[in-house]
Amino acid sequence: xxxxxxxxxxxxxxxxxxxxxxxxxxxxxxxxxxxxxxxxxxxxxxxxxxxxxxxxxxxxxxxxxxxxxxxxxxxxxxxxxxxxxxxxxxxxxxxxxxxxxxxxxxxxxxxxxxxxxxxxxxxxxxxxxxxxxxxxxxxxxxxxxxxxxxxxxxxxxxxxxxxxxxxxxxxxxxxxxxxxxxxxxxxxxxxxxxxxxxxxxxxxxxxxxxxxxxxxxxxxxxxxxxxxxxxxxxxxxxxxxxxxxxxxxxxxxxxxxxxxxxxxxxxxxxxxxxxxxxxxxxxxxxxxxxxxxxxxxxxxxxxxxxxxxxxxxxxxxxxxxxxxxxxxxxxxxxxxxxxxxxxxxxxxxxxxxxxxxxxxxxx
Amino acid sequence: xxxxxxxxxxxxxxxxxxxxxxxxxxxxxxxxxxxxxxxxxxxxxxxxxxxxxxxxxxxxxxxxxxxxxxxxxxxxxxxxxxxxxxxxxxxxxxxxxxxxxxxxxxxxxxxxxxxxxxxxxxxxxxxxxxxxxxxxxxxxxxxxxxxxxxxxxxxxxxxxxxxxxxxxxxxxxxxxxxxxxxxxxxxxxxxxxxxxxxxxxxxxxxxxxxxxxxxxxxxxxxxxxxxxxxxxxxxxxxxxxxxxxxxxxxxxxxxxxxxxxxxxxxxxxxxxxxxxxxxxxxxxxxxxxx
Amino acid sequence: xxxxxxxxxxxxxxxxxxxxxxxxxxxxxxxxxxxxxxxxxxxxxxxxxxxxxxxxxxxxxxxxxxxxxxxxxxxxxxxxxxxxxxxxxxxxxxxxxxxxxxxxxxxxxxxxxxxxxxxxxxxxxxxxxxxxxxxxxxxxxxxxxxxxxxxxxxxxxxxxxxxxxxxxxxxxxxxxxxxxxxxxxxxxxxxxxxxxxxxxxxxxxxxxxxxxxxxxxxxxxxxxxxxxxxxxxxxxxxxxxxx
Numbered sequence: 057x058x059x060x061x062x063x064x065x066x067x068x069x070x071x072x073x074x075x076x077x078x079x080x081x082x083x084x085x086x087x088x089x090x091x092x093x094x095x096x097x098x099x100x101x102x103x104x105x106x107x108x109x110x111x112x113x114x115x116x117x118x119x120x121x122x123x124x125x126x127x128x129x130x131x132x133x134x135x136x137x138x139x140x141x142x143x144x145x146x147x148x149x150x151x152x153x154x155x156x157x158x159x160x161x162x163x164x165x166x167x168x169x170x171x172x173x174x175x176x177x178x179x180x181x182x183x184x185x186x187x188x189x190x191x192x193x194x195x196x197x198x199x200x201x202x203x204x205x206x207x208x209x210x211x212x213x214x215x216x217x218x219x220x221x222x223x224x225x226x227x228x229x230x231x232x233x234x235x236x237x238x239x240x241x242x243x244x245x246x247x248x249x250x251x252x253x254x255x256x257x258x259x260x261x262x263x264x265x266x267x268x269x270x271x272x273x274x275x276x277x278x279x280x281x282x283x284x285x286x287x288x289x290x291x292x293x294x295x296x297x298x299x300x301x302x303x304x305x306x307x308x309x310x311x312x313x314x315x316x317x318x319x320x321x322x323x324x325x326x327x328x329x330x331x332x333x334x335x336x337x338x339x340x341x342x343x344x345x346x347x348x349x350x351x352x353x354x355x356x357x358x359x360x361x362x363x364x365x366x367x368x369x370x371x372x373x374x375x376x377x378x379x380x381x382x383x384x385x386x387x388x389x390x391x392x393x394x395x396x397x398x399x400x401x402x403x404x405x406x407x408x409x410x411x412x413x414x415x416x417x418x419x
Numbered sequence: 420x421x422x423x424x425x426x427x428x429x430x431x432x433x434x435x436x437x438x439x440x441x442x443x444x445x446x447x448x449x450x451x452x453x454x455x456x457x458x459x460x461x462x463x464x465x466x467x468x469x470x471x472x473x474x475x476x477x478x479x480x481x482x483x484x485x486x487x488x489x490x491x492x493x494x495x496x497x498x499x500x501x502x503x504x505x506x507x508x509x510x511x512x513x514x515x516x517x518x519x520x521x522x523x524x525x526x527x528x529x530x531x532x533x534x535x536x537x538x539x540x541x542x543x544x545x546x547x548x549x550x551x552x553x554x555x556x557x558x559x560x561x562x563x564x565x566x567x568x569x570x571x572x573x574x575x576x577x578x579x580x581x582x583x584x585x586x587x588x589x590x591x592x593x594x595x596x597x598x599x600x601x602x603x604x605x606x607x608x609x610x611x612x613x614x615x616x617x618x619x620x621x622x623x624x625x626x627x628x629x630x631x632x633x634x635x636x637x638x639x640x641x642x643x644x645x646x647x648x649x650x651x652x653x654x655x656x657x658x659x660x661x662x663x664x665x666x667x668x669x670x671x672x673x674x675x676x677x678x679x680x681x682x683x684x685x686x687x688x689x690x691x692x693x694x695x696x697x698x699x700x701x702x703x704x705x706x707x708x709x
Numbered sequence: 710x711x712x713x714x715x716x717x718x719x720x721x722x723x724x725x726x727x728x729x730x731x732x733x734x735x736x737x738x739x740x741x742x743x744x745x746x747x748x749x750x751x752x753x754x755x756x757x758x759x760x761x762x763x764x765x766x767x768x769x770x771x772x773x774x775x776x777x778x779x780x781x782x783x784x785x786x787x788x789x790x791x792x793x794x795x796x797x798x799x800x801x802x803x804x805x806x807x808x809x810x811x812x813x814x815x816x817x818x819x820x821x822x823x824x825x826x827x828x829x830x831x832x833x834x835x836x837x838x839x840x841x842x843x844x845x846x847x848x849x850x851x852x853x854x855x856x857x858x859x860x861x862x863x864x865x866x867x868x869x870x871x872x873x874x875x876x877x878x879x880x881x882x883x884x885x886x887x888x889x890x891x892x893x894x895x896x897x898x899x900x901x902x903x904x905x906x907x908x909x910x911x912x913x914x915x916x917x918x919x920x921x922x923x924x925x926x927x928x929x930x931x932x933x934x935x936x937x938x939x940x941x942x943x944x945x946x947x948x949x950x951x952x
Contacts, residue, residue, distance in 0.1 A: 075595045076507050113746050120512070176693070177702050180448070184653040185698060187646060188691035259822075266810045269799035276759060276793075277862050278785035278814040318642075322519060329516045367529040376520030381505040 081246075088238050100234035104306075106340075106347045107241035108299060111248045113294025113331075113339025117253070120325065121334030123260060123288035126183035129190035129295050131320035135197060136163040137297025138304035140317045143202075145305075147375045152226045162298035162419025164290045171289045176281040178271075190316065195213060195341065197312030208311040211304070226305045237306050244302065245340075248295055252336055253370035264288050296320075323347075330379055332386030341387055348377065364368045426679040427672050428558050433488045434671025435568035438575050438664045439626035440644050441651040443619035445663040449652045451615045453503060454511060456518035458472045458526040458623060458648055459641025461491060465624030466640065467529060473540045480543055481570075484628045488621045495620025503616065504609065522641075523705070529638040537635040545632045567629050578622065579660045591615060595658070611651050623648075647690070654694050656707025662701040665705060669693070710773075712737045712868055713789075718767035720753050723793050727753040728764070729922040735866065735898050740888075741900045742913035742930070746942060749919040751902045752794050755868050759791045760784040765782045772865065785814065790864035794902075795870050800844035804835060804854055807843050811861030826861060833857045833887060834893075849880040853887065857923065860891065866889070866898045873908050881905065885912060909933070918942070 084107075088100045112134075119127045140162045141155030150158070174185040199207040214227055228236050253259050263284045266274040271281050299320075304310050324339065327346055331338030350372055383389065444458050468487040472478040496510040498521065506517040540546075544564040553560045582588035593601040594611040601608055634640070651670055655662030671689050697705065711734040720728040728750040728949040735741050743751050756762040758769055760781035769777045776784055799807050808826035809819070816822040830836055833853050838846065843854060852872055859867060869888070873881045885908055892899055903909040908932040909916065918933060920942040926933055933939055 126511070173699060177698055180452075180454075180657065181653055181702060181704065182700060184649055185695060187649065188694050190550070191646065191691040192695075193683070195688045199682075199684060257819070259817065259819065262806065262810050262813055265802055265806075268801055269801050271799050272761065272781075273793070273797040273799065274810070275781040276761075276785060276791055277811045277858060278782050278809070279781045280780070291706055326516055326519060329510070329512045333512055367527070367531055369523050370531060372483055373520045373522070373524030373527065377502055377517055377524065378520075380517035382521060385510065385513070410623040 079307070084242055085239075088235055097234035100416070102236045102351050104238045104241045106343045106353070107245040108302060109323055109327055109347055110340040110343035111241070111245040112299050112320070113328040113343060114245075114248045114252050114295060114336070115292050115299070116324045117328055117334060117336075117339060118255065118291040119285075119288045120265070120292075121328060121338070122256065122264040122268065123285055124264075125285055127186045127289060127292065128179065128321055128325075129186035129188075129193075130292050130324070131316055131318070132193045132304070133163045133167060133293035133296040133369065134300035134320050135193065135310075135312070135315040136166055136293075136340050137300030137398070138298075138310045139203050140297070141208065141301040142211060142304050142310045146209060147272045151224045152301060153224070155305075156301050156344055159297040160294045163293045163300075167290045167293035168286055171286045172282060175285045190321070194312070194316055197316055203310075203312070206312055208309050210309045213308065233306075236322055237302070242301060244298060246297075249336065251291075251295075256336070260284070260287060326376065329386060330376075332388030333390045335386065338388055339384055345387075346372075346376075382399055422679065423676070425558050426675045428560065429564075430670070430672035430675030431668055432560075432568040433675065434572045434668035435575075436626060436630060437487045437647065437651060437671055438667035439571040439629070441622055441648040441655075441663050441667050442575055442578055442660065443534055443621070443623035443626075444648045445652045445660055446578075446591075446615050446622075447619040447656070448649070449655075449657045449659070449663065450582075450591060452595065452657075453507070453612075453616075454518060455619070456515060456645065457498075457521040457525060457641075458619070459643070459645030460522050461495070461620040461641075462623045462627035462630075462644055463529065463638060463641040464494070464525065465627030466617075466631040466634075466636045467490060467533065467638075468624070469628040470538050470540050470636045473543070479630055480540060480628045481545070484625050484709070485636055487628055488625050488646075491624035492617040493620040495617040498620070499613045499616035500609075504612070526638050526641065526707045530695060533638070539635055540631045543632050563632065563676025567632060571626065571629060574622070574625065575664060579664075580675040587614070592658075649685070650691060650694050654697060654704055659704070659706035662704060662706030712739075712772060713900075714768075714770045715754070715758070716768040716770065717943055718754070718757055718764040718769065720750075720757055720764045727746045727922055727944065728757070728919075730740075730767075731919070731922070731924050732767075732925070733917055733924065735900055737865070738892075738896055738898055739915065740892055740899045740901065740913050742908075742909040742916040743900055743919065744904070744909055744916060745919035748921075750922040751919055752870055753922075754919075755870050755900075755902065757789060758784075758868060759789060785862055788861035788863070788865035789868065790862050790866070791868035792852070792859055792870055792872055794874070796855055798843040798846070798851050798858070800842070802843055803840050804843055804846065804850075805830065805839035807854055808858050808861050808923060811858040816864045829857050829861055830840075832834050833860070834883075848875050849877075849884070850882070852876070856887070856891075860895065864897060866900065867902055869899065869903075871902045871904065873903060873905055880907060888912060 088103060091097070091099045112130075116127070116130055119125050119130070137159035140159040141150075141152060143148035144155050144158050145152065153314060170189060173183060177185050197203070202210055214225065226236070226240075263274070263279050266277075266279055267281050267284055275281055303315070307314075323346070327342030328339045330342035330346060331340065350368070380389070433569055440462060443461070444455065447453050447455050447458070465487055469480040469483050472483040472486070473480065480626070500522065502517055505512065506513045545566060548562045548566070551562040553562060553565065574643070582591060590601070590606045591611050591614065594606055594608050598608045601611070647670065651666045652663055654669070655664070655666035673690050674686045677683070677689040681689070713733075713735040715733045716880060718728055718731045719726065729799060731750075731754060733741075733754075742770070757764045758771075760776065760779050760783065762822075763778050767777070768775060771784075771787055774787055776787065780786075799810065802810070805823070805826055808829055809822050812822040812825045812829070813819075814871065816825055824853065827839065830839060833856060835850060835853055835857060838850065843851065856869070856872065863921055872888070873884055876884060888901070889912070891897065901909060901912065903938055913930055915928065916926075916930050916933045917924060918936070918939050920938075925938045925942060926936045928936075
């Protein structure tokens with residue numbers, strides 16, 4: 057497939073890539089430990105949020121990056137996931153691990169049912185349809201008695217008697233909670249990375265990208281765009297549902313306006329676009345940059361005489377605009393990304409890498 | 420029956436104002452296909468402008484419309500030439516990115532300068548007419564809202580004529596269809612895009628000025644209108660200014676009827692539900708070109 | 710029984726009748742040329758066959774199935790593949806990946822799909838360009854890629870829409886050579902829409918001529934060039950009498 061000259065180069069690049077990944081993993085695993093010792097669990101929460109948003113970003117990359125469809129309302133699946141797990145815990149005493157299963161199942165089924173009919177809508181019309189679903193979900197969430205409407209659902213606090221039980225119910229006392237949830241988020245993030253990589257290199261990945269590049273052309277070679285667009289969104293739904301379960305047990309309560317908040321849709325998208333749309337590591341890069349900045353700014357600028365004046369968000373907005381104007385294809389499209397030997401997409405060799413990154417996207 | 424008609428008429432009046440809110444987006448997004456998450460923020464700036472001019476200089480909103488429109492036209496042009504023009508190089512998602520940043524920036528600059536307190540424009544010409552009604556076959560038309568709706572409609576028609584009947588309008592349409600071909604006949608795409616953004620911002624800001632007569636003014640007011648405007652433009656169909664008007668009127672009526680007969684909490688849900696139903700039957704919107 | 714048959718097909722766009730009462734048959738393994746002046750409705754017919762348009766009247770039948778109202782992906786599944794008048798490839802994917810998208814239709818797993826894709830690229834002469842981004846290929850290579858990708862879906866009928874347009878003389882000769890090779894080694898039926906007479910006439914077993922949406926002639930190439938109506942359509946009345 058590749059010319060002999062290119063093959064050793066790719067192997068060397070790959071070795072560098074593995075080294076970088078392993079280093080990153082070690083850092084990620086070790087990171088919270090000194091923090092835990094010093095007692096500043098705040099930074100663990102930041103790490104937790106980084107991996108949570110990075111995971112959601114990868115999830116969004118299925119429908120947005122690979123399949124190229126504008127989905128502005130993936131947060132409804134965060135809500136379905138959170139509520140399913142919460143209901144299972146409240147009414148049937150299910151452990152959150154089983155809650156994951158239930159949440160994903162319910163969310164994927166709902167996603168398939170409501171997305172398939174709207175796949176006939178193209179481009180911006182599809183985007184508004186996803187927003188429409190979100191707008192319809194809001195009053196439903198606020199008034200539906202089954203989920204207690206706007207009064208919210210509370211996970212009963214049952215302090216665990218031992219580590220084993222705690223790991224099953226995920227109820228941890230204050231000091232260790234941050235640590236455990238950090239690792240849960242990290243673990244789920246890694247699982248999502250594996251999922252993305254697997255899908256990217258599978259028939260699904262090829263078909264998604266074909267639909268993204270030219271839907272009509274894809275149909276002409278036998279790809280049913282309705283089925284595959286729905287499949288992409290279902291993968292997104294599964295990841296968001298997972299995020300919802302994590303959030304639900306971390307917050308110990310689910311409120312409709314919180315799980316349906318626009319931030320859950322916008323932030324993962326922005327992290328992904330910042331890092332590089334459709335790229336595996338885009339969401340993580342974006343999340344590492346944006347989330348701590350937001351937290352740090354809100355901690356420093358947000359306090360003091362100018363508190364509540366939104367100064368931190370102003371700076372946040374300026375940064376976002378700056379990156380959008382300076383590097384619209386995302387930070388990973390900078391040539392230095394090649395240094396880490398990251399193979400951009402299956403089959404595309406190093407010769408193509410430069411062209412992928414520098415080719416201007418056509419309107 | 421009268422009650423239903425009353426609801427419909429009220430809805431039409433609001434719809435006329437929605438049309439003005441949405442038409443700016445119809446130009447930027449529907450015609451030039453550029454996403455703008457900060458659309459509602461331009462409107463919010465118009466509302467704050469009206470409040471500020473009223474409270475410091477005593478200018479009535481109906482007069483303040485003119486300077487505000489001019490200033491906001493300039494802002495729209497600046498936003499395009501400094502920010503959006505560079506973003507056009509990338510994916511459409513980059514436009515989302517950029518305009519979300521713009522949204523955060525504009526909204527919080529206003530928060531920083533004025534706090535999030537709710538404010539009201541008081542003692543306006545229209546407010547003084549409040550309580551004056553026209554009775555038409557048992558339907559009550561409040562004069563302030565009626566006048567506001569008519570002004571909105573008039574501006575809308577002016578804009579429609581501009582786009583559809585003048586050479587500038589045709590140049591805009593040409594640029595949106597095929598940028599390169601437009602260049603070949605001497606049209607300057609960059610100027611067209613800048614003008615589109617200027618017009619879009621000015622129009623929605625003027626809508627804000629008018630709405631300031633009736634709604635409270637606060638920095639976060641924009642988002643709900645942004646979402647509504649998107650639904651209206653998509654419902655009306657891309658590329659169709661007239662479609663935006665019809666869709667806006669429809670949305671106003673659906674909202675109004677929902678509030679009267681069903682649950683007020685669901686008024687937006689019904690609007691978007693209607694969008695889905697119509698969208699499934701007619702994927703390109705009511706009058707869409709694409 | 711014919712492999713493909715269009716039976717009195719009419720396609721309208723609002724008030725415009727793009728195709729009027731057209732009936733054509735293509736047999737297994739036949740090469741049929743479809744010619745006519747611009748606007749005659751050739752691409753419209755292709756779109757009716759491939760499922761991108763549905764005719765208002767008439768029937769399209771392929772291998773015993775009525776495909777008049779069938780979706781394009783199902784039409785491909787049944788065995789029809791096409792290329793496009795304005796070349797379309799998946800620009801952000803590599804050449805190899807483009808073809809893999811095609812071969813995944815018939816080979817469900819990636820390994821066999823990739824092997825078949827590589828074999829096809831060698832067959833159509835794109836060997837060595839597997840890793841090039843499709844958007845960066847020359848026009849001639851893009852067209853070649855389009856054809857390769859179509860072949861990957863194992864069609865029984867291949868529709869080529871102006872596959873030679875925009876090519877230099879050398880590139881055209883190479884393309885004709887490719888079509889011949891495809892026909893002789895893969896034994897497909899091929900329908901070629903073309904403007905270049907030097908290409909269509911030697912290549913086709915049979916030629917169908919359209920004018921203003923209607924079929925005006927249908928027969929072997931030697932008969933078509935002498936057909937009065939055809940000459941009138943292409944060159945005007947002045948030349949018609951000089952057949």
